[in-house]
Structure formats: structure tokens, C-alpha cells
Amino acid sequence: SQKIEQNSEALNIQEGKTATLTCNYTNYSPAYLQWYRQDPGRGPVFLLLIRENEKEKRKERLKVTFDTTLKQSLFHITASQPADSATYLCALPAYGSSNTGKLIFGQGTTLQVKP
Amino acid sequence: ETGVTQTPRHLVMGMTNKKSLKCEQHLGHNAMYWYKQSAKKPLELMFVYNFKEQTENNSVPSRFSPECPNSSHLFLHLHTLQPEDSALYLCASSQDFEGGPIGNEQFFGPGTRLTVL
Numbered sequence: 001s002q003k004i005e006q007n008s009e010a011l012n013i014q015e016g017k018t019a020t021l022t023c024n025y026t027n028y029s030p031a032y033l034q035w036y037r038q039d040p041g042r043g044p045v046f047l048l049l050i051r052e053n054e055k056e057k058r059k060e061r062l063k064v065t066f067d068t069t070l071k072q073s074l075f076h077i078t079a080s081q082p083a084d085s086a087t088y089l090c091a092l093p094a095y096g097s098s099n100t101g102k103l104i105f106g107q108g109t110t111l112q113v114k115p
Numbered sequence: 116e117t118g119v120t121q122t123p124r125h126l127v128m129g130m131t132n133k134k135s136l137k138c139e140q141h142l143g144h145n146a147m148y149w150y151k152q153s154a155k156k157p158l159e160l161m162f163v164y165n166f167k168e169q170t171e172n173n174s175v176p177s178r179f180s181p182e183c184p185n186s187s188h189l190f191l192h193l194h195t196l197q198p199e200d201s202a203l204y205l206c207a208s209s210q211d212f213e214g215g216p217i218g219n220e221q222f223f224g225p226g227t228r229l230t231v232l
Binding site: 004031032034041042043044045046049051089091093094099100101102103104105106107108 | 119146148155156157158160163165170171173203205207209212217218219220221222223224225226228
């Protein structure tokens with residue numbers, strides 16, 4: 001079955017540094033991958049989508065890479081700020097479900113940016 | 116109201132109670148979802164509706180009964196729940212799946228924090 005792994009340990013970094021979060025997956029090749037941000041007690045908020053034919057995607061201080069050979073996506077936040085502190089989730093379409101909305105989520109990595 | 120709203124935000128119920136969760140989206144979407152988020156576990160998809168038709172039931176126990184009367188509203192009817200059903204229940208919406216680009220982003224509501232005693 002599909003498996004998504006995100007580092008369950010919290011990531012603590014200093015303000016201004018680049019945060020890098022990892023999402024590894026197994027057992028199939030998804031057509032795309034999404035990243036979401038979730039603050040405590042709130043619903044996730046969509047950040048970026050990257051498709052299998054894209055190596056890299058950027059949005060302001062965010063950058064996502066997608067390595068289909070390694071079966072890995074990296075999520076970078078440059079010039080991090082305390083307001084970036086949150087849990088970041090990666091999500092893939094369920095196997096055979098690229099156009100059905102059925103997403104499988106990782107358990108998320110909590111980022112703490114210290115001033 | 117904008118985005119996706121959910122009511123109530125908090126709910127405490129006994130195992131013999133019957134209650135309903137409500138979700139409303141104001142984004143003009145045609146697909147809606149229910150997710151369950153338990154502590155220390157990933158988001159679990161429960162149900163998917165596309166144009167009011169249920170397209171996914173992720174092996175959810177029958178004590179959870181969804182209802183989608185139109186593309187803007189989604190309900191989750193609860194009865195005879197167990198304490199292990201205590202969790203954050205999230206509703207989401209997205210563009211529909213027919214003819215559109217794959218990978219539509221999902222817009223989530225704030226969730227209902229459910230506690231079953």
C-alpha cells in the first residue's frame with residue numbers, strides 16, 4: 001500500500017535561516033504532490049502543488065522540489081520568520097485516483113522558527 | 116461568510132446521542148469532503164462527494180452517515196459513537212473532477228472538535 005513519510009520530529013530553526021522539510025513516498029508514482037500548512041486547532045491551508053513533470057515550483061519564499069526517481073519532495077522556506085511556525089503536510093493522490101480528489105496525507109512536520 | 120464554514124466548532128456527546136455536523140462552502144465548488152484528524156495520526160479521508168453524488172466511502176463505519184443535499188452543503192450525521200471517534204472533523208471543498216485539471220487544491224474549514232464520552 002502507499003506510504004508517505006514526513007519527519008515526525010519537530011524542526012527548530014533560527015529566524016532568517018532556510019527551513020527544509022522532507023516528504024518521502026513509496027510504492028507508486030503520483031501525478032502530483034501538494035503541500036499544506038496547518039496551524040493548531042485549524043484546518044490545513046493549501047500552499048503549493050507540483051506535478052510529476054515539474055522539478056521545482058516557487059511561490060514567494062517557498063520552494064518545492066519533486067524527485068520522482070528518489071520518490072521525494074523537499075519543501076523549503078527561505079528567510080524564515082516566527083510566523084512560519086506551523087505544521088506542514090504533504091499530500092499525494094491515492095493510487096489510481098489522480099482525478100478523484102482522494103488525497104493521502106503525511107502526518108506532518110512541525111516547524112518552530114525562533115526569533 | 117467566505118470560504119468553508121463548519122458548525123458547531125466544538126461538540127461533546129454521549130455514546131447514545133445523535134448529532135450532526137454541518138459544513139457550508141461559499142466558493143462555488145462542486146466537490147466536498149469529510150476528513151478525520153486524530154491526535155498523532157495523519158488526516159484520514161472519510162467521504163467524497165462530487166456534484167452531490169458520493170464518490171468515495173473510505174471504509175467508514177455506518178455510525179457516520181454523510182448527506183450532501185446540494186453542492187454547497189455537507190452534513191455528517193453521528194449516532195452511537197465510540198470514545199475512539201473523538202477527533203477533529205474537517206470539511207473541505209474543491210473544484211469538481213470532471214474536465215478540470217487534476218490535483219485541484221482543497222479548501223478546508225476550521226473543523227469541529229468532537230469529544231465522545
